[in-house]
Amino acid sequence: MPGDSSVNFSVLHRICKLVVLLCFLHIAVTVVFYVRSFDFRVAFVQNQQSNYNIPMFRNTNRVVSSGLEPAKEEKVLEQPVKKLEKCPETSPLLGVRENGAGPVSLETGAFTAGTSSLTSTRVNKLSRKTFRHRDHRAQPYNRATPENRVCGEAGPSGITHTTRLQNSTPPHNDQDTVRSLTILERLSSIDLPEQQKPGALYNSGESEPIFISGPATSPMGPLRVEFNFSVDLELVKKENPNVQPGGRFKPKDCEALQKVAIIIAFRYREEHLKYWLHYLHPILQRQQLDYGVYVIKQDGNDTFNKCRLLNTGYAEALKEYDYNCFVFNDVDVIPMDDRNTYKCFSQPRHLAVSLDKFNFRLPYVQCFGGATSLSKEQYLKINGFPNNYWGWGGEDDDIYNRVASKGMSISRPTGEIGKCRMIRHNRDKMNDPNPQRFNRIAHTRETMYKDGINSLKYQVLSIQKLDLFTTITVDVGKP
Incomplete structure (x- = not known):
C-alpha cells in the first residue's frame, strides 16, 4: 500500500508539472500571436498607404490649422x-x-x-x-x-x-x-x-483654366409653377441677361453636355409662350445646356399640323447650328422639377411623365407627348415625325409606334421628377380632332418610311431673331 501511494503521488506530480507547462506555453503562444497580430495591422496600414502614395502625416508640424494637441x-x-x-x-x-x-x-x-x-x-x-x-x-x-x-x-x-x-x-x-x-x-x-484631368487647374505655363463638362443634373429640384400672373417679356429678358438673340445660350466657362434645339409648334398661343419662356430659360441655364429655342409658327388659318411644324423646326435648326439633341415641347407644358433634364438619352425620352391634367399620373404606357427628346440619330432612325396628321390627336401615338418598330424603348424620369403643369385652355380654332387618326395609327409601320423628314415640304416665310427665341413662320400647305 505505501508503495502504491508513492507511485500515485509521483504520477500526479508529473501531471501537475505538465499542466503548468502547458499553461505557460498557452500564454506564450497567445502573447506571440497577439504581437504578430498587432504587427500585421501596422504592416497592412503601411502597405495600404504605399499603394495610394499617401504618406502618414504623423509629423504634427505638418498640420497647423486644426489647433489640436x-x-x-x-x-x-x-x-x-x-x-x-x-x-x-x-x-x-x-x-x-x-x-x-x-x-x-x-x-x-x-x-x-x-x-x-x-x-x-x-x-x-x-x-x-x-x-x-x-x-x-x-x-x-x-x-x-x-x-x-x-x-x-x-x-x-x-x-x-x-x-x-x-x-x-x-x-x-x-x-x-x-x-x-x-x-x-x-x-x-x-x-x-x-x-x-478634371483637376488640372491651369495649362502648363498659362493661367487659362481648363474647361470641364457641365453638370449632369440641375441642383434646384422641385419648382413652384403658377399661371395666375401676367408675364412681361422685357422683365424676362432682364432676368436672363446671358440669353443671346434668338433664344441662344451657351455656357461660357465649361463645355455643355449636349447641344439642344428646343422646338415648339405654335399658333395663337402668345400668352402660353410667355409663361414658357419665363419658366424654361432659367431652368435650361441651370442645366448648363448649349441650347436654342425655336418657335415654328404655322401661317394662315388652315387646319393645324403639329408634326409638320416640328419636322420643319428640326430642319431649320440644323441650318443654324450643329445640334445633336432635339426637344419637342408643347407650348402649354411646363416642367415642375429642375432635375428633369432637357437633354437626350440612350433611348428616346418622355419628359412630361406626370401632368396635372391627369392627376400627375401617366395616362397610358404608350403616351409619348407633351415634351419629348430624341437625339439626331434616334430622330433619323424613325424618319422623323409623320406629316399627314391634320388637326388634333393621333400624332403622339404614331411617333410611339415608330420608336417601338425600331426596337427602341421609351426612357422616362420618375413620376416625381417628371411632374409637369399644363396651362388650361380651350381647343384652338382649326384644330378639331382628326377623324382619320385611328386608321393612320394602325398603319404606322407601313407608312413611316415614306412619310416623315424625307417627304417634308414647307416654305419659310420669315425668320425673326427675337430676344428670347427664334420665330420661324412657315407655310406647311393644306390637308
Whole structure:
C-alpha cells in the first residue's frame, strides 16, 4: 500500500508539472500571436498607404490649422486612412455645390447625383498649400471674377458653376479637412492625359483654366409653377441677361453636355409662350445646356399640323447650328422639377411623365407627348415625325409606334421628377380632332418610311431673331 501511494503521488506530480507547462506555453503562444497580430495591422496600414502614395502625416508640424494637441492631431489623421481601401469614383477636387448637387465625377468631370460633406470651403488653405497637381499649381485669385468660374458655382445671374480651390478660412471640422487633403494628394499621383484631368487647374505655363463638362443634373429640384400672373417679356429678358438673340445660350466657362434645339409648334398661343419662356430659360441655364429655342409658327388659318411644324423646326435648326439633341415641347407644358433634364438619352425620352391634367399620373404606357427628346440619330432612325396628321390627336401615338418598330424603348424620369403643369385652355380654332387618326395609327409601320423628314415640304416665310427665341413662320400647305 505505501508503495502504491508513492507511485500515485509521483504520477500526479508529473501531471501537475505538465499542466503548468502547458499553461505557460498557452500564454506564450497567445502573447506571440497577439504581437504578430498587432504587427500585421501596422504592416497592412503601411502597405495600404504605399499603394495610394499617401504618406502618414504623423509629423504634427505638418498640420497647423486644426489647433489640436499633438496626440489628438495624430489620432484624427489616422482615421481617414482606413476609408481608402477602394479608390473613390468621384473627386472633390472642384468642390460640390452647397445646394445639393453631388461631387464631380473623376472620369467625366460631370456632377453626379447625391450629396457630399465636402464643399468648396473645406478645400482650404491647407489643401492648396500641400496639393501640387503634377506641374500645375493652384494660384490664388479673386472669386468674384467671371473668368475664375467653372460650371457648378452660383453666379450673379443664378447660374450654377463649380468652384475651384479657394483661399478661404480653414474650417473647424478637421476630419473633413484631412479627408480633403488625403484625397487631393492621392489624385496628384494619378497619371492622366492632359485633356482628361478634371483637376488640372491651369495649362502648363498659362493661367487659362481648363474647361470641364457641365453638370449632369440641375441642383434646384422641385419648382413652384403658377399661371395666375401676367408675364412681361422685357422683365424676362432682364432676368436672363446671358440669353443671346434668338433664344441662344451657351455656357461660357465649361463645355455643355449636349447641344439642344428646343422646338415648339405654335399658333395663337402668345400668352402660353410667355409663361414658357419665363419658366424654361432659367431652368435650361441651370442645366448648363448649349441650347436654342425655336418657335415654328404655322401661317394662315388652315387646319393645324403639329408634326409638320416640328419636322420643319428640326430642319431649320440644323441650318443654324450643329445640334445633336432635339426637344419637342408643347407650348402649354411646363416642367415642375429642375432635375428633369432637357437633354437626350440612350433611348428616346418622355419628359412630361406626370401632368396635372391627369392627376400627375401617366395616362397610358404608350403616351409619348407633351415634351419629348430624341437625339439626331434616334430622330433619323424613325424618319422623323409623320406629316399627314391634320388637326388634333393621333400624332403622339404614331411617333410611339415608330420608336417601338425600331426596337427602341421609351426612357422616362420618375413620376416625381417628371411632374409637369399644363396651362388650361380651350381647343384652338382649326384644330378639331382628326377623324382619320385611328386608321393612320394602325398603319404606322407601313407608312413611316415614306412619310416623315424625307417627304417634308414647307416654305419659310420669315425668320425673326427675337430676344428670347427664334420665330420661324412657315407655310406647311393644306390637308
